[in-house]
Amino acid sequence: MTIDIGAKLRSVRVAFGLSQRALARRAGVTNGLISLIEQNRVSPSVSSLKKVLDGVPMTLAEFFAMDEGGQPQVFFEAAELVETGDAAVSRKLVAAARAGRQLSLLHERFAPGAATGDEILEHRGEQAGVVVRGRIELTVGGSTRVLGPGDAYYFACQLPHRFRNAGREVCEIVSAVTPPRPAVAAPVPGFPAGAEPA
């Protein structure tokens, strides 16, 4: 299912109080195109969509970032946090990325020697954290660094990253991950298993 650009564009246009023709005039395209796009009868080229959004005005990034959100529960006791992982690496999930939330917050604990694999290309969005206790060795992209209490990190999840507790003490981290991208089950035909270089 392709994303519903049509509805998105329509809501934007209506929000600005413009008719299809008015928007078309500003954008330098024809009203027919606006109509077709809003009905999802075409998938506009990026250049066309950019022209259209320039007439609003709105950036492509803003357009695609548009989303909704809701928020039920506020407080979470330590005991009721969902815990995943094993003895080596435990993760307490404060707020799942589900339910349209824009943020996941984790309370992680790394036993001495524990490490996360080179989990690759799985996450999206961005990730940040603060070391609360102990020390952790973090590798992102090419570079490696050992972080202690109070130290922090921030990187795009798509970059290959690896956490490892090289010390003797338990390491504790509070980390946040964005966004809550609804896991689209996109089975890629012929997706290679080990096609990753170093």
Next chain:
Amino acid sequence: MTIDIGAKLRSVRVAFGLSQRALARRAGVTNGLISLIEQNRVSPSVSSLKKVLDGVPMTLAEFFAMDEGGQPQVFFEAAELVETGDAAVSRKLVAAARAGRQLSLLHERFAPGAATGDEILEHRGEQAGVVVRGRIELTVGGSTRVLGPGDAYYFACQLPHRFRNAGREVCEIVSAVTPPRPAVAAPVPGFPAGAEPA
């Protein structure tokens, strides 16, 4: 002066260590198309670009929000974190919401008796945190709760909220905030004041 999608896509692809053909296979398009896009010889349709980015994977929003300048800083030492606030409430900002980043991470310290006022309601986005040390009294909307080490919270920033350290010990919190959507920039002639889509 079409935006250089080509360079952007190329840098993304290379960052993942994929060849044009490898990416094409994952994305379900042909290698020729990848080549043409990277040379800016075509302006891909949104559906095609989405297919391509799904092979990375990366969302359209992330792609267009991407800064041209490659990846920013990853590691932050405790000492170099920007500190704001006073003696009562100190905030160390790991990553500002600027520069297209989608996440702000704070390391906050509340002295005994310290409190944040009933803050701004204009602040959009969501906010979550974990108590690392001490106890904090949190009021969100109507309800109040005292949270201890390991306890957590999650709420939408629009709700009136207030933090207060009612104990005698310093309270330490790591919290994450999703930034408010950047408002539309240029004033549009004839832009209606308040027209939110339902």
Next chain:
DNA sequence: CGCCTCCGTTCAGCATCTTGAACACAAGCT
């Protein structure tokens, strides 16, 4: 009523994107 102006939709035809199969070059291996 007729006439005008706006709205969103539709469609033939032209422009552009996209494919599939070539091409040329480089590196490794027999």
Next chain:
DNA sequence: AGCTTGTGTTCAAGATGCTGAACGGAGGCG
């Protein structure tokens, strides 16, 4: 040398986006 596998590029042909001009409907006004 040849052979194989990889890289990125190019191009005719087919698929799709896009235009320009139509269409039908909803008001407003004489």
